[in-house]
Amino acid sequence: MPDQFDAQFDKALESVRSMLPEGSFILLENKLRQIHAERPDLEGPEVISMVFDALKVEEADARLALDEAQAWVDEADAASARDEAMQRIAARSAELDAVEARYPGRATLAEALADAGISWAYLGLSEQDGLLAEEIRRGFRQ
Numbered sequence: 001m002p003d004q005f006d007a008q009f010d011k012a013l014e015s016v017r018s019m020l021p022e023g024s025f026i027l028l029e030n031k032l033r034q035i036h037a038e039r040p041d042l043e044g045p046e047v048i049s050m051v052f053d054a055l056k057v058e059e060a061d062a063r064l065a066l067d068e069a070q071a072w073v074d075e076a077d078a079a080s081a082r083d084e085a086m087q088r089i090a091a092r093s094a095e096l097d098a099v100e101a102r103y104p105g106r107a108t109l110a111e112a113l114a115d116a117g118i119s120w121a122y123l124g125l126s127e128q129d130g131l132l133a134e135e136i137r138r139g140f141r142q
Helices: 004-017 022-038 044-091 093-102 109-116 127-141
Strands: none
Touching (some): 004 044, 022 044, 044 093, 044 127, 109 127
């Protein structure tokens, strides 16, 4: 036999069932029942108000968790891209060393390549790879 809570909310739940996706409806129903179980002294409007407050907090927590997860994914992607660039640079290090040796005294590897008439693309490297190569080589010189 349904208790007063069930009778009070069944009609309200049925009215929103068609408006919500099934997962959202189940979440709403479960939250209503949870709050009613924790606070049986509350009336319907108070329970509904608490449900919406709780869902807002859970939504904010979920957004923060998603933002943190996205930041972690972005960092992992950047690290992976850097590793791939370093592998491309390492694969061309002999050519880069030869150009640098052939054109000594140039301020940057890009200047030596330009004087040799060679582009980063000719070596299979991007402009970003070139910037990283310069950064790496500066680190070795220091």
